[in-house]
Amino acid sequence: MADLTREQIVTFVEAKGIKNSAGFLNDLERRDAWAFTTRPQDLDELVSFWNDKQRLGSRFELMKHSVGRRLSERDQDRAESRPFTVEKVEKGARLLAAASVLMHETIFQVPDERNPLNGIDVKSILADWNEREIQILLSRPLFDEAIYGMVRFHHRSVREYLAAVWFAEQLKGAGSRQRIEHLFFRIQYEQEVIVPSMRPVLSWLILLDSPLLHKVYNLEPELILEGGDPNSVPLEIRQKILVSICKGLDS
Known part of the structure; x- marks a missing residue:
């Protein structure tokens, strides 16, 4: 099924009772939440969040809302x-x-x-x-x-988010941090690197575990901006990453 067009999205949200469709779309753009509009059911969840909060949430909030809604029995x-x-x-x-x-x-x-x-x-x-x-x-x-x-x-992205939540729970266990971190990091040519296949999950996990966030920031800060929800990362860290990237482009 092809993704919904902008015109179809406007028609859909107005049919669902959202009168200020322009404001809805502007918030959609500002929060980079287009991934939640590709299918009618996804968009319906977005509208549900908007009607409840009168705003669009962060990607993290929207993902949590979507998962909860899809797992509940509505009948x-x-x-x-x-x-x-x-x-x-x-x-x-x-x-x-x-x-x-x-x-x-x-x-x-x-x-x-x-x-x-x-x-x-x-x-x-x-x-x-x-x-x-x-x-x-x-x-x-x-x-x-x-x-x-x-x-x-x-x-x-749902699979990656849910896996991250599971790993975050395991990190709370006594003595489990090193074992869990070994799944995400490895030594290559005497340097610690991120396991490529685990990057998408790690981009969510850093939002749930501060020590991992700072480890990734020191090791490969670009990952913080790759996936998950960069806007949920503390502003100070995001600013430092952008400054570092800009300096790298100038050099």
């Missing part, structure tokens, strides 16, 4: 017939995201479907979940619709 009858705590469903999604990143595999096998030849066996990751609970989780709109017994997160 009250089904919610009552499928008792499922928000904490459990979010924990499961974060664990699957981390497994996906670490295993370099984006596809998950749906229980009770024709067994695909590839993909992560969700039952091996969520070992204390029953098949019904796994099916409910994988049916939430955080994941694309199942095709041939396989699903994946509906967007790469």
Whole structure:
């Protein structure tokens, strides 16, 4: 499906009751939130946030809002017939995201479907979940619709964000920092470098862990501006990075 055009976005948000579509689009531009407008469901979440807050949030706020909305059961009858705590469903999604990143595999096998030849066996990751609970989780709109017994997160950035949240939780454990950091950094030619495949996750993780933010700032500050949500990084650090980049261009 092609991305929504600017005209389609205006039509959509006005149909949803936003009278000041120009203000909405200006805030969209200012916050660089166009990634949340590519599909109707994404845009609907953006409108929901706007209607609730009368503003657009940071990329971090919007991502958190989107994940929470997509993991919730919106049908009250089904919610009552499928008792499922928000904490459990979010924990499961974060664990699957981390497994996906670490295993370099984006596809998950749906229980009770024709067994695909590839993909992560969700039952091996969520070992204390029953098949019904796994099916409910994988049916939430955080994941694309199942095709041939396989699903994946509906967007790469969602997987990276959720994995970062999971890693941030692990960093709180006693003695776990060195073990976790070894996944993101390695020694190459006697220099510490960032593991390339972990850069997208790290760009979110630095927003959740101050020691990592300062480590990345000292090691490779450009990563802070690459992904995640640079606007959520302290202004002083952003200014120093931009000054450093400008000096590099002049030299």
